[in-house]
Amino acid sequence: MLDDDEQLQPSDAAIRHLVRRLLAEPDRWALFLDIDGTLIDLAVTPDAIQVPLSLTANLSAVSSRLGGALALVTGRSLAYADELFSPARFPIAGLHGAELRAVDGGTTVARATPAFSELKHRLVKETAWMEGVLIEDKGAAIAAHYRLAPALDTALEKIMRDFAEKAGPDWTLQPGKMVFEVRPSRASKGDAVASFLEQAPFSGRLPIAVGDDLTDESMFALANARGGQSIRVGSLSHATCALARASSPSAIRTALATVAAGEPAASGVAAAR
């Protein structure tokens, strides 16, 4: 476990502005946060991530400040993401929007069919020769990571495209950071944000979507369309429709810590206008 006290960078003007808005008008905003690469630094493998000590407490405090209008929207399975922030439990969408637990606890689940499970089984065999490729079985979705085998990206993409085609229209290929996933096609992260916005305490608020990857583009588009804010974290590896940028997950954690504390900290949040 890490703790995190990094300061905002000069390029984090949008984050400073966001902090001021959240502190000034906490009843106006709803916050939708991606996890990997947004709240948590990327790691070489999916299980090597580290949740900074203060993050869960700060998320809980920000959620309270916003009257509970904070949700996690992740490509991880809902169960895995819950564990990361246990004992806190936030409204959450998993598997890129296919799984959802609303504020009232009502849960939408996504299940693998026998045919999908058979394809997953075959994928493990088919990629066994690909040294460094890591298969992450998420139940109704599967991810093939090549961060440790970057030269295999093209070969792996072809395998995952074939997988998605064989899986049929209920699944789709989702490229990401050094990963190809096959996920349920029926819901995106944007759909999940739209669904949250129909429920109290999210309804009537302006959405702020924060993310770092291709899968987050649908929630950026939704937030923009609803008159909210969208923030792309980290270096730009692809075109984005996000309206603003943040330098790193550390900048997002600093912003959350500042909002949790309830007043602009000495990190420069107050000084920037």
Ligand SMILES: O=P(O)(O)OC[C@H]1O[C@H](O[C@H]2O[C@H](CO)[C@@H](O)[C@H](O)[C@H]2O)[C@H](O)[C@@H](O)[C@@H]1O
């Ligand atoms: O929507 P997110 O919460 O950002 O989840 C997206 C995917 O994140 C994970 O993979 C990414 O993070 C790993 C850990 O840092 C990294 O090793 C990998 O290269 C990244 O692609 C996760 O493993 C996937 O299941 C999520 O869909």
